[in-house]
Amino acid sequence: MALTDITIRRPDPSDALAIAVIDAEGMATGHATFRDTPHDWGSFKASFMTGRGLALIAEDGGAVAAWAGVSPTSIRTVYQGVGEVSIYVSATQQGRGLGRRLLENLVLASESAGYWTLVAQIFPENGASLSLHTALGFSIVGTRRKLGKMIHGPLEGRWRDVVMLERRSEVID
Numbered sequence: 075m076a077l078t079d080i081t082i083r084r085p086d087p088s089d090a091l092a093i094a095v096i097d098a099e100g101m102a103t104g105h106a107t108f109r110d111t112p113h114d115w116g117s118f119k120a121s122f123m124t125g126r127g128l129a130l131i132a133e134d135g136g137a138v139a140a141w142a143g144v145s146p147t148s149i150r151t152v153y154q155g156v157g158e159v160s161i162y163v164s165a166t167q168q169g170r171g172l173g174r175r176l177l178e179n180l181v182l183a184s185e186s187a188g189y190w191t192l193v194a195q196i197f198p199e200n201g202a203s204l205s206l207h208t209a210l211g212f213s214i215v216g217t218r219r220k221l222g223k224m225i226h227g228p229l230e231g232r233w234r235d236v237v238m239l240e241r242r243s244e245v246i247d
C-alpha cells in the first residue's frame with residue numbers, strides 16, 4: 075500500500091501505549107535489541123526526549139505506525155553532536171517505505187538540532203535495518219564480536235555480534 079496519509083510529528087504522552095506495542099513487536103523478533111522491557115513513557119522520555127534527545131513518530135491514517143529517536147551518546151561537550159539512533163516500525167507496516175520515510179525525517183531533524191554524527195548498533199541478522207541505514211548514508215565501521223548475551227527471546231543465552239554504523243553529516247562542518 076502506498077504511503078499516502080503519513081504524518082511525522084513529535085510524540086506526546088498519549089502515544090505511550092502505541093510506542094510500547096511497536097517496541098515489543100520489534101523485541102519479539104530477537105533481532106532488534108538487547109533490551110527485554112518495552113519502553114514506557116518514562117523510559118522513552120528519558121532516552122529520547124530529555125536534554126538533547128530527539129524523537130519522532132509516524133502516523134498512518136491517524137494511527138501510530140512507527141517511532142524513532144536519537145539519544146546522546148555522551149555528556150561530554152566535545153561529543154555533543156553524536157547520537158545513537160533507534161527506529162521501530164509496526165510489524166504490520168514494515169516493508170512499505172515507512173522506516174525510510176521516518177529515518178529520513180529523523181536525520182534532517184537531528185541535523186537541525188546540531189547532531190553531526192549518528193551511530194547505529196545493529197545485529198548482523200537484522201537485514202532490514204542494515205539495508206535501511208546503509209540506504210540513508212550510514213557506513214559500517216566494524217563488527218563487535220560477542221558483545222552481549224541475550225536475556226530474552228528466541229536467542230536467549232546466546233552471545234551476539236553487533237554491527238557498528240555511523241553517518242557523518244555533510245551539512246554540519
Ligand SMILES: CC(C)(COP(=O)(O)OP(=O)(O)OC[C@H]1O[C@@H](n2cnc3c(N)ncnc32)[C@H](O)[C@@H]1OP(=O)(O)O)[C@@H](O)C(=O)NCCC(=O)NCCS
Binds near residue numbers: 201
Ligand atoms: C528495520 C525496520 C525499521 C525497517 O523499516 P521498514 O519500514 O520495514 O523499511 P522500509 O520499507 O522503509 O525499507 C527500507 C529499506 O530496507 C530494505 N528492506 C526492508 N525490509 C527488508 C528485509 N527484510 N531485508 C532486506 N532489506 C529490507 C528496503 O528494500 C529498503 O531499501 P531501499 O529503500 O534501498 O529499497 C523495520 O523492519 C522494523 O521496525 N523492524 C523491527 C524493529 C527493528 O529491528 N528495529 C531496528 C533495530 S536496529
